[in-house]
Amino acid sequence: MSLAVVYSRASVGIDAPLVTIEVHLANGLPAFNLVGLAAAAVRESKERVRSALINSGFEFPAKRITVNLAPADLPKEGGRFDLAIAIGIIAACGLLPDTDLSQYEMVGELALTGQIRTVCGALPFNYACTNAKRIALLPLQNADEALLVNNSQVFGVTSLSDLYLHLSGRKRLTPSEHKRVECQHDYQADMADIKGQQLAKRALEISAAGMHNILFCGPPGTGKTMLAKRLMTLLPPMDQQQALQTATIRSVAGQPIDLTKWTQRPFRQPHHTASSIALVGGGSNPKPGEISLAHHGVLFLDELPEFERHVLDVLREPMEAGKISISRAAKHVCFPAQFQLVAAMNPSPTGALHDGRSTSEQVLRYINRISTPFLDRIDLQVDVPKLSSKELFAGNDDQQESSKQIRIRVLGAHQQQYQRANKSNAQLNTQELDTYCVLSSADQRFMQTSMEQLGLSMRSYHRTIKVARTIADLASCQHIQRKHLSEALSYRALDNIIQQLK
Incomplete structure (x- = not known):
């Protein structure tokens, strides 16, 4: 034997x-x-x-x-x-x-x-x-x-x-050597390419600084997709551990790893016809989905209401937990899914909100394709209006900030967050909110009144506080002030549209 x-x-x-x-x-x-x-x-x-x-x-x-x-x-x-x-x-x-x-x-x-x-x-x-x-x-x-x-x-x-x-021992193989490849982080796109839309640019900076989910809402052709794709140019680079986690997911999915870009944050843009399994992963032999391939990166959902409602709702749990657990009869696997969601949508089925081609009922029905619990998990809802002809045909503006200039402020805000809580503001739990986002009595009453007027849920309230904390970090303020809360509440474009139509 x-x-x-x-x-x-x-x-x-x-x-x-x-x-x-x-x-x-x-x-x-x-x-x-x-x-x-x-x-x-x-x-x-x-x-x-x-x-x-x-x-x-x-x-x-x-x-x-x-x-x-x-x-x-x-x-x-x-x-x-x-x-x-x-x-x-x-x-x-x-x-x-x-x-x-x-x-x-x-x-x-x-x-x-x-x-x-x-x-x-x-x-x-x-x-x-x-x-x-x-x-x-x-x-x-x-x-x-x-x-x-x-x-x-x-x-x-x-x-x-x-x-x-x-x-x-007859013929030894040569050990494979670690290749020292210079990782490239050169992006073709830049924030300076976008004309106007100062409010949307400001919201994108806040989103990058606190790793907040963001939704752009506006008529076709106003630059929503351009803004979404330029978020990558503002985010800080991944550290070695984060890059290794992201590369591991690509390896398991059988996707090639570019050694010159493996430390670059992933950007995933699934089509609106994607199934729930394609988004979150699964199958008889579970494979990672788009949310896991976007781990430590950006998941961009364009034409958000065109996604099936149940497909978007399967994202709710991973958006909170930062992971997705897939159970099958023979096995149970867990994939990390700590992604930053960026979404874009038109405010009505015909494109523009006040174009005279859609009634209030049609607009509400269109927006209601997205469930309220899903919208609650989006921190920033930003209006991206149509540019005037003067803004559209204006020459190059020397005052337009580049992605590099904005990224300096974003990196400064990130450093404050990690020194304070060792995590981004978007990841703060309820106990940490009570510790790091203390409001004065007057500001608490202000937020209570705002919640009642806007009809915000407790989850939306907490996310608004996190956004205000990020705005304060960008201004290098130790405490959240009333102006930070007011600005955070101003990024509720979709809530405002719904309130106007009701």
Whole structure:
């Protein structure tokens, strides 16, 4: 009897749990049995491994082969275990007598020729492998992605025969090296490109400073999409941990990672025909959706009322929790989803509010496509009016601020927030609001009256206080003042439209 043990890792959400692959060769009628809650793609690895071994110059053992993928209750999917199974069979045949396989973890799908194909989730695989203090063996095409993990040992492998020669000591592979790539944060767009719309620009600055959700409401062609896309130019860069989390999600989703831009915040813009699963993630084998791909970045929803109402409502919980939990019969996964929502919409089904083509009932029906609980989670509702002909045809204004100039103020506000609470204002909980957003008695009465007049919910009230705290930070004020509260309350454009129409 011969037994070999090889280590690999599964892919569950953004985690990579350890899978121990035990290969046992015994006398008896030739057979190849694979056990351990393997999905169809894993069971099919028997034929891929058989052909890869033969075409790589190995003799396939005419014995009873049993491969156990432990733990047995962990679902295994995909072809990522092919390489480990093949090496386990080689080791069980006694072809690697002097090799300590316990120091390695390997992942890779085998072609029938013995070549090694890429897999999804190489980044979380190497992160877990590094924490376990083992050496990662994975496809060469995945090496650069895996090396985003600091202090990791990675060998990029192209074929099964090359890996065998390396493990047997006959021909060592060269360790993959960490590439020092200068990350680029050059944006083609700039705030100075937008004419007029000073109120909307101010609101966008507040949104960037406090990481607040924002909604632009105005007729077609007023610059709502331009404003939304320029939010990226105002946000501070991600730190190393945030960038690694974002890259991990892309890795699990099977999307390429550009090493020159991997520290740049993501910007996702799904079409209004997107399904709820496309937005939040899911499927029989749960994959991250748009909200997770926008983690630490921006999710832009254009033409907001055109989205199905139930599709928007599935965003409510992740907007509060910063994560999405997906439960299936066989597994439960959790993806991070701490995104900043930017939305744009027309105020009426015909485009403009007072164009004479829509009645008040039609406008209200159009706005009511968006549920009130969803709107409650948007901090800033900004009116983007149509520009006058004078503003539209005006020449370049030397006083137009660039994104770089505004970003300096945004970074200053961010520093104040993290020094005070170690988080952005949009993420403050109720207890932290009571600590860092104290109002005077007169201001409390002012806010109480405003809530009654505007019909604000308690959630909207708390979000208004957070916006006022951000406005105070931009002005370098230690305490929230009445003018900050008044400005925060002025960014309730949709509430004002509804009040006028009722």
